[in-house]
Amino acid sequence: MSNFSRLFWTEWQNLFTNKTIRNIIFIVPLMYLTLFGFLYSEKKVMHIPTVMVDADQTELSRELYRAFEVDQTFQITSIVGTEEEAMRLIDQGQANVALIIPAELEKNVKAGREAEVLTIIDGSNMMISNTAVRTASTVVKTVSAGATLKKLEAKGGWGEEGKNLYTGIDYRYRVLYNPTFSYMSFMVFGLAGTVLQQVLFLGIAISVTQQKEAGTWRSTMEKNSFWSIAISKLLPYFLAGTLNMFIGFTLLLKVFGIPYYGSTVNLMLIASAFNLAVLSIGFAISFFSKDQLQATQTAMLIAVPSFMLSGFTWPFMSMPAGVAAIGKSLPLTYFLHGTREILTKGHGLSQVTSDLLILCFMSALGLFAAYVFYLVQTRKKTEKVGESATV
Numbered sequence: 001m002s003n004f005s006r007l008f009w010t011e012w013q014n015l016f017t018n019k020t021i022r023n024i025i026f027i028v029p030l031m032y033l034t035l036f037g038f039l040y041s042e043k044k045v046m047h048i049p050t051v052m053v054d055a056d057q058t059e060l061s062r063e064l065y066r067a068f069e070v071d072q073t074f075q076i077t078s079i080v081g082t083e084e085e086a087m088r089l090i091d092q093g094q095a096n097v098a099l100i101i102p103a104e105l106e107k108n109v110k111a112g113r114e115a116e117v118l119t120i121i122d123g124s125n126m127m128i129s130n131t132a133v134r135t136a137s138t139v140v141k142t143v144s145a146g147a148t149l150k151k152l153e154a155k156g157g158w159g160e161e162g163k164n165l166y167t168g169i170d171y172r173y174r175v176l177y178n179p180t181f182s183y184m185s186f187m188v189f190g191l192a193g194t195v196l197q198q199v200l201f202l203g204i205a206i207s208v209t210q211q212k213e214a215g216t217w218r219s220t221m222e223k224n225s226f227w228s229i230a231i232s233k234l235l236p237y238f239l240a241g242t243l244n245m246f247i248g249f250t251l252l253l254k255v256f257g258i259p260y261y262g263s264t265v266n267l268m269l270i271a272s273a274f275n276l277a278v279l280s281i282g283f284a285i286s287f288f289s290k291d292q293l294q295a296t297q298t299a300m301l302i303a304v305p306s307f308m309l310s311g312f313t314w315p316f317m318s319m320p321a322g323v324a325a326i327g328k329s330l331p332l333t334y335f336l337h338g339t340r341e342i343l344t345k346g347h348g349l350s351q352v353t354s355d356l357l358i359l360c361f362m363s364a365l366g367l368f369a370a371y372v373f374y375l376v377q378t379r380k381k382t383e384k385v386g387e388s389a390t391v
Helices: 003-017 020-041 059-070 082-090 105-111 126-155 160-165 183-214 217-224 226-255 264-288 292-305 322-329 332-346 353-390
Strands: 048-052 073-081 097-101 116-122 170-176
Touching: 003 020, 020 292, 020 322, 048 059, 048 082, 048 126, 048 170, 059 073, 059 082, 059 097, 059 105, 059 126, 059 264, 073 082, 073 126, 082 097, 082 116, 082 353, 097 126, 116 126, 126 170, 183 226, 183 264, 183 292, 183 332, 226 264, 226 353, 264 353, 332 353
Parallel strands: 048 073, 048 097, 116 170
Antiparallel strands: 097 116
């Protein structure tokens, strides 16, 4: 057997006999692909929360309501009296689309005068805005064609007279927050958060395991309390992560000129909470992992699908409940929501309070898990020392 054949056969055997490598090569891709298959199982954005303003109160406006309600793309969650109330619901995130039906719509259609329906759309998520614009146009045109046919039949005119009667309903839309449908304004913030999260996860995940491999971890636990270890491990990465956030978003907002409307101070506040949550979870991963490879593998299992599951691009309302629950358990979800609220919509801290509280809770949970692992490892070490002394 040649050297090449021997090397190939050794590596081929290692691929199947090494549990960690085998899982990475064969199990992880299947797991991700299955997860993503469930993620997009609805095949399109559906059940977009929609608020309706019906200033006409006629059979035609009710027909428009029924058409939007029947189409699974939209879900009319409330009916309000004014456009200002509808705008407030969109601004608060309680609706993504507002259907505005003006007064005398039916009267104008019957008289052959200009008539139009307006939709106001939250453009901060382009998946939602693109779907809403396209589908709303189709629904309004369908209702318009039906109304025109009824009018033609009533008049009995299908020739030149019929053409004069073909006024129908004109569809108009207004997109908020990202009116130009810019992919830079939409995607870059999410990708930036994903990259910065991955860097932190990988950095902190190997902070303990590298000491385990070097044989210095036991002495570190003997000489230091849990909180001394935690602060000394987390603080350098927290400062580095905060610096990365500052430099990264300064680059995006100032150098590349991405439009933003909120306070960068508020952005850094939620970024700090996000960094702490990521580091705390990564710290716990580092505690229970036996080596750097296992720590890296576990951190990547969390980090890799985070962007797709965060609701930043594909909305939670179009995910199966189980997949959405996974997405809502990830820190990136709340950082990206906060970033969108602050930079894209120009909101203050009052709109991201829940995001901050959840990220703080995740930090506490991660540190608690690390502390439990610390106690278990300390107890095992004490028991081993006791057994040695007895012998």
